[in-house]
Amino acid sequence: SWASILFFCLVQSVDSQWTLDESWKPAFPPGSNQFSGVDVAGGMVFVTQRGNTTINPVLVMSAKTGDLLHSWGHENVGMNPDSWGAHGIKVEQCPTQCSDDPTFPNLRVYIDDFFQYTLTAFSPTLGKVLFRLGTPGVNGTGTDPLQFGNCADTAVLAGTKAHPTSRIFVSDGDGGSANRVVAVEAAAAVGQQDPQLVWATGSVFHNPHSVTYHPKTGLLFVADREDLAIKLLNSKDGSSAGQLRCPPLNFGPGGKPYGVRALSFQGRDLLFVSVMDNPQDHKNQYILVLDISAVFSSEGGGSAVLSGAGGQDQGPCRLVQKIEIDPAKLSGPHLMGVDANSGAVYVALVSEDPLSTVLRYSPPPSPLSPPSSSPSSSSSSSSSSSSTTSSSSSSSSSSSSSAAAAAADPPIPRWGGNNFTFQWSANVTLTATDSGCPPLCKPWQFSYFYNGERGVSRYEHGAGQHDEVCAGIEGHPSSGQPCTTVHADDGWLYISFPTQDFCCKCSDKIGVVRSDWLQDGGATYQGRSTIDGRAVDQWLKMGASDNHYLAAADKYQAPIRYYEHKQGKLKQWDFNSYTPGSQPDSLFAVPDNCQGRCVSAVCAFAG
DSSP, rough: OOOOOOOOOOOOOSSSEEEEEEEEOOOOOTTTHHHHHHHEETTTTEEESSSSSTSSEEEEETTTTTOEEEETTTTOOOEEEEEEEEEEEEEOOOSOOOOOOOSOTTTTEEEEETTTEEEHHHHHHHHEEEEEESOOBBOOOOOBBBBOOOEEEEEEEOOOOOSSEEEEEEOSSSSSSSSEEEEEEEEESSSOOEEEEEEEEEEOOOOEEEEEETTTEEEEEEEETTEEEEEEEEEEOOOOEEEOOOOOGGGOOTEEEEEEEEEEEEEEEEEEEEEESSSOOOOOOEEEEOOOOOOOOOSSSSSSOOOOGGGOOOEEEEEEEEEEEEETTOOEEEEEEEOTHHHHEEEEOOOOOSSEEEEEEEEOSSSSOOSSSEEEEEEEOOSSSEEEEEEOSSSOOHHHHHHHHHHHSSOOTTTTBBOOEEEEEEEEEEEEEOTTTSSSOOOEEEEEEEEEETTTEEEOOOTTTTOOTTTTTTTTOOOSOEEEEOOTTSOEEEEEEEGGGGEEEEEEEOOOOOOOTTTSSEEEEEEEEEEEEEEEEEEEEEEESSSEEESSSSSSSOEEEEEEEEETTTEEEEEEEEEEEOOOOGGOOTTOOOOOOOOOHHHHHHH
């Protein structure tokens, strides 16, 4: 049965906002205009311009300086006398080599071509065709052979090293004959990519102009420009999953959703929606930033509604920010690109009246704090940006409620930060008791990387380590050597000794630390103290041993110390440095040449 999702949003605000980065000035070739699509990868910003056929349709800019690095596409992108057919652009970061590009062999660039009715995959710097979907020059709705009405936008679910086949989702809309979404699969290996159709919806949309993949739920978010809606599909089979409903998505007279992009950043799942006038009356030009951290899929059918306190419907969609675009200076927010590592958002402005360009918005510099009850918005132009926050309905509070708040225990943190922190890294000093060096071994350092949403982590132990997971592995004679353990994205734990060219596959039964292990019942607040002059809050949770967790006594709740006693033996983590935010996917990939099974007590015990 079809799954349905209903969402109801509360308008919220945060301390920090995405702000226009005026230092990034793209050096587009003179005369280029009608910038339609944008994406970012490998330190490069890929842009489609369709308004000047004497200039290449694909421009590759430096993400750092804005300088023009490459341009290509005139031989393989459709055109009419006045315009290129390059509409959307998407860059895939492959787990293995997927192009013959000499500099970036792990990148694959997709161009939605609505003059040729095709989706074409290119190498990133040379613009060499890797494969093409659709029948060039044929406008149709067929699936054998595959035909497109008007390719508008693309989303990609990249494969893994273990399973390097990617799934590619194409929104076949923008005024064409199909008005559907199509899914295909393509291998990574150059010359063996052989894309195959997986599914195609019927003409269930009015105009599916943009599509994005949401990793947490496996849903596709589709911006239907003419139905004024964000519709949802199950990515596995293309079945309907309902519609995103909340007050910020009431676009107003003339406002239409043109672009949609999902981003996991600073512990939140975010959705960006670009809204443009059509026809233009300069009343609706903005970017919505929505928090969708609580989105879930009702696979059993029916509605999925959360009820808040007082009987009010409070769904998993909250307005973080509304970025207004000044129509006197800029016009036409079209498709967008998001940088999964930095959190930067790029917006292609397609209208020449008054100015077509690409804008970059920089993310908040620190973790997003819990939202208050006030709406916020910001205004952007080519030369300035500002942020304003409306006042709350009431600023007064009684002395009794203030005293009660002061006396309340602080909120229980997640592993690694406050309730909005899911990804982070740290440098740690580990002190432990071991039978080989009582009462304490000499402390050692390790680097720790964590993504609680994906259930992956990485430990890079330095020389002198006595970690129990690294100990006693048959075929590895040296002790105390640098050791790296990876809870990889295929669900297995891998152990490697990088200085000795040794790697093995341990177990799929040793799990990653849950981000909510402290919050999941049984934790008691132990009070506030200081460590090295810094105020910390401490919690105790009993399990197989005593688990003590100490976090900074502020709203970010950065980890300071963790310790336990296993069978009377101490293990203590002291966090020397801490960096919240997205972690590169490559850290959690399956290591190369690491399929031989580990022979050790720990791996055998775990099965």
